[in-house]
Amino acid sequence: MNNVIKNPKYGSDLIVDILIKHNIEYVAFNPGSTIKGIHDSMLNYHNNTKPELILCCHEEIAVAIAHGYAKASNKCMAVMVHGNVGLMHASMAIFNAWCDRVPLLILGGVGPLDANKRRPWIDWLHTSNIQSNIVRDYVKWHDQPYSTEAVVESLHRALKITNTNPKAPVYLSIDTTLQDTALKDTDLLLKDIALSLPSTSPRINAIELERIMQLIIHAKFPVIIADYLGKTTTAINKLVVLAELIGIGVIDCGGRFNFPSTHPLSLTAVGHEILIEADLIIALDVQDLYGALGMVDQATGEYKAHINKDVTIVSVSMNDYLISSWLTCILHLIKDSSIYKNYIQCIEKNG
Secondary structure (H helix, E strand, O other), rough: OOOOOOOOOOOOHHHEEEHHHOOOOOOEEOHHHHHHHHHHHHHHOOOOOOOOOOOOOOOHHHHHHHHHHHHHHEEEHHHEHHHHHHHHHHHHHHHHHHHHHEEEEEEEEEOOOOOOHOOOHHHHHOOOOOHHHHHHHHOOEEEEEOHHHHHHHHHHHHHHHHHOHHHHOEEEEEEEHHOOOOOOOOOOOOHHHHHOOOOOOOOOOHHHHHHHHHHHHOOOOOOEEEEOOOOOHHHHHHHHHHHHOOOOOEEOOOOOOOOOOOOOOOOOHHHHHHHOOEEEEEEEEEHHHHHHHHEEOOOOOOOOEEEOOOOOEEEHHHHHHHHOOOOOOOOOOOOOOHHHEEEEEEEEOOO
C-alpha cells in the first residue's frame, strides 16, 4: 500500500498525511462540497490507499461503520461529514458511539468562515459558528481550528484524546478554505508522532491492590462482574486466568465480550440469583453498577437490589474520567447505603 508521506502542497494533503502517520486505514463518508478538499487529496494525492475511502449513502451509516470497525479491531477509524446537514445526519450514530465508548475521529467540513469568501446561498447554509455545538455534549473533545498550523495541532490532539481510555468520539470542524490553502512550509507541521500517542491510563496503587487481594483471600463467596473490561484479547485472557486461579465466578454484563459463556466459572445466566449469595463483588469496568446489582420492578417502578447487606463491593473503573454535564451520568453507586456493607472505588488498571 502507498502509505509513504509525500510532499504536501495543500492543507488537505497535510490532513491526509497526518491520518497516515496515525495509521488510519479507512475513512467513511458521504460526499459533499465542504469536504471536497480532503476528498480530492485522498483520491489524487495518495491514490485512495491507506487511508481508503468507504463511500456511504448516509452519514449515520458512515459513523456506524466506524463504530463497528473500532469494536472489531480496537482501532480508530475516521469519518468525514459534509457541513451542517451531514453532522445533523450523523448525530444519532455519534451518540451511539459515545455511549459505547469507542474511539472515532469525525472530520466535519464547514463553509468559509470568512464571509467574504462564501458563495451565494449554499456556502451560507453550510457555515455555522461553532458547528460542533450540535454534538458537543456527547463527544469527548471538539475544536474548530482557524489556521493550517492549528488544524495540524488539533488533528494530533484529537487522535491522542479519542484513543486514550476511556475512549469516545472527537469532532473537528475544518474550514473549506483551509483545506484548499497552498502550503508554504511543512517542516514544522508534520510533528513527531510520539507526541500524539494515547496517554497511559492510571493504575491501582500497591496499597489498594493488596487490600483487594486480602478481601478475595478471606471471602467465602466472591463474584466478579465485568462489563467494558474486554476491550482487548489480553484483558479477556487475563480475566480467565484470574478466575481459574482463585476459582471465582464471573458475570458478564455484555458491554464487551469479557468472559466465555461456555466456561464452567461463567455465572452470567444466573447472575441475579447468585449475587444474593456473594459476600464480595468485584466490578471490573462496569458502567452501570447500580443496574448490574439489581433491577427495577416493571409493575411498581421500584428498584430492588439483588445483593445482601453484608456484601463488600469493589468497583474498578474509569467512569469518572468520561462524564457529561448534559447527560445524566449512569449511577455506579448504590443510592441507599443501607443495602450494602462496604463500597470501595478504585481506578482501572491499564491492560
